Amino acid sequence: MDKIKMTTPLVEMDGDEMTRILWQMIKDKLILPFVDLKSEYYDLGLLHRNETRDQVTVDAANATKKYGVAVKCATITPNKQRMEEYPQLTEMWKSPNGTIRSILDGTVFRAPICIDAIKPVVKNWKKPITIARHAYGDVYKSVDFHTDEPGECTMTFKGVSGKEHTVSVQKVDGPAVWQGAHNKDSSIRSFAKACFQYAIDTKQDLWFSTKDTIAKIYDGDFKAIFEEEFEHYKAKFEELGISYFYTLIDDAVARVIRSEGGYIWACKNYDGDVMSDMVSTAFGSLAMMTSVLVAPDGTTEYEAAHGTVTKHYYKYLKGEKTSTNPMATIFAWSGALKKRGELDGLTDLTAFGEKLEAACFETLNAGIMTKDLVGLVEPGFTATAVNSEEFLDAVAQRLQAKLA
Numbered sequence: 281m282d283k284i285k286m287t288t289p290l291v292e293m294d295g296d297e298m299t300r301i302l303w304q305m306i307k308d309k310l311i312l313p314f315v316d317l318k319s320e321y322y323d324l325g326l327l328h329r330n331e332t333r334d335q336v337t338v339d340a341a342n343a344t345k346k347y348g349v350a351v352k353c354a355t356i357t358p359n360k361q362r363m364e365e366y367p368q369l370t371e372m373w374k375s376p377n378g379t380i381r382s383i384l385d386g387t388v389f390r391a392p393i394c395i396d397a398i399k400p401v402v403k404n405w406k407k408p409i410t411i412a413r414h415a416y417g418d419v420y421k422s423v424d425f426h427t428d429e430p431g432e433c434t435m436t437f438k439g440v441s442g443k444e445h446t447v448s449v450q451k452v453d454g455p456a457v458w459q460g461a462h463n464k465d466s467s468i469r470s471f472a473k474a475c476f477q478y479a480i481d482t483k484q485d486l487w488f489s490t491k492d493t494i495a496k497i498y499d500g501d502f503k504a505i506f507e508e509e510f511e512h513y514k515a516k517f518e519e520l521g522i523s524y525f526y527t528l529i530d531d532a533v534a535r536v537i538r539s540e541g542g543y544i545w546a547c548k549n550y551d552g553d554v555m556s557d558m559v560s561t562a563f564g565s566l567a568m569m570t571s572v573l574v575a576p577d578g579t580t581e582y583e584a585a586h587g588t589v590t591k592h593y594y595k596y597l598k599g600e601k602t603s604t605n606p607m608a609t610i611f612a613w614s615g616a617l618k619k620r621g622e623l624d625g626l627t628d629l630t631a632f633g634e635k636l637e638a639a640c641f642e643t644l645n646a647g648i649m650t651k652d653l654v655g656l657v658e659p660g661f662t663a664t665a666v667n668s669e670e671f672l673d674a675v676a677q678r679l680q681a682k683l684a
């Protein structure tokens with residue numbers, strides 16, 4: 281069988297721990313036997329990030345901008361405990377995802393991978409719900425402090441023109457806590473563009489929610505920018521028969537729970553953080569969640585939503601076979617290959633990505649799954665727990681049959 285050809289390289293970002301092991305297995309068993317893989321490889325493993333003083337992360341993000349599509353393995357974000365675990369680290373390097381996100385100015389879209397045997401906790405959810413989380417500002421870039429006497433807090437903006445604007449935050453009669461947060465119109469606009477574009481690409485309705493009844497100016501800015509941007513996408517939305525819908529966050533929560541799913545829910549940074557955990561848990565498992573970073577110009581980076589699965593890695597190091605779920609990482613690969621195929625007009629490559637996903641579904645529907653899923657299976661379905669390698673072999677077998 282001739283291998284499927286590629287014309288433009290895919291940016292490949294390798295990562296850490298158990299997901300790094302899965303990464304190689306997926307390539308060996310599911311990609312390299314079938315695709316003449318053209319990739320520009322960046323090793324984002326923690327020790328290599330350290331050796332390059334994190335330059336490799338920046339290089340990988342810039343390569344993504346250049347080529348348009350990347351696939352990323354989960355990576356360790358060092359904390360105090362990791363600094364002890366890896367004494368050779370010269371700095372507590374920042375989250376690679378954060379670095380890439382800010383270089384690409386991207387929005388993260390997360391969607392569950394649904395199978396018949398695992399029903400969402402919310403009975404009426406029939407289709408996936410995709411959460412689009414704004415990845416800049418608000419409480420994540422806020423400053424806060426505590427005061428211990430009566431007084432007044434004011435907030436001043438100093439313009440480069442020399443103009444100043446001061447408001448009184450509050451007068452207090454005792455100890456108090458304070459917080460100053462911001463967002464940038466440019467970032468909100470990129471967020472809006474990415475959401476409208478992704479809705480068009482995936483032909484789904486877009487919902488957006490904030491609390492503009494309370495934060496009239498702050499959240500009002502988000503609402504207004506989305507409305508302005510929508511004007512540029514309206515015609516395409518009408519043509520596709522999809523809609524844009526704005527509502528208050530509390531109303532959105534109620535509607536989401538009563539809905540059938542099948543739409544994108546755009547959330548501000550904090551709402552997206554919390555709601556994506558709720559939605560993924562209700563759909564089953566983080567190991568069955570895809571995640572894609574979309575830049576306003578359409579540049580995309582595909583990854584898994586979960587981390588490096590450290591506990592499994594330490595079992596693996598002891599020589600144990602682990603039953604780590606590779607689904608989200610496989611779907612990062614299939615998503616990236618499909619996108620590369622679309623952009624380069626390579627129908628074989630796009631079809632390969634689709635067949636790879638179909639082979640995964642067939643495997644799961646045959647009751648062959650990793651341990652994390654077996655416990656979630658509904659009565660009436662049978663499932664056998666296999667280890668990661670056995671799962672990948674079962675997928676490879678089905679994929680081969682589809683490609684023959």
Ligand code: NAP
Binds near residue numbers: 355605
């Ligand atoms: P995690 O790697 O997602 O794992 C947490 C637990 O969830 C695991 O111990 C495992 O539970 C279960 N799990 C997650 N993915 C699974 C899979 N594919 N198959 C089976 N079970 C799975 O989160 P963490 O332990 O909090 O973080 C570990 C490292 O990942 C940290 O260093 C963090 O910085 C990094 N991280 C990276 C990313 C990213 O690059 N996108 C995201 C999050 C975290 P059991 O042990 O019960 O089986």
Ligand code: MG
Binds near residue numbers: 554
């Ligand atoms: Mg979270």
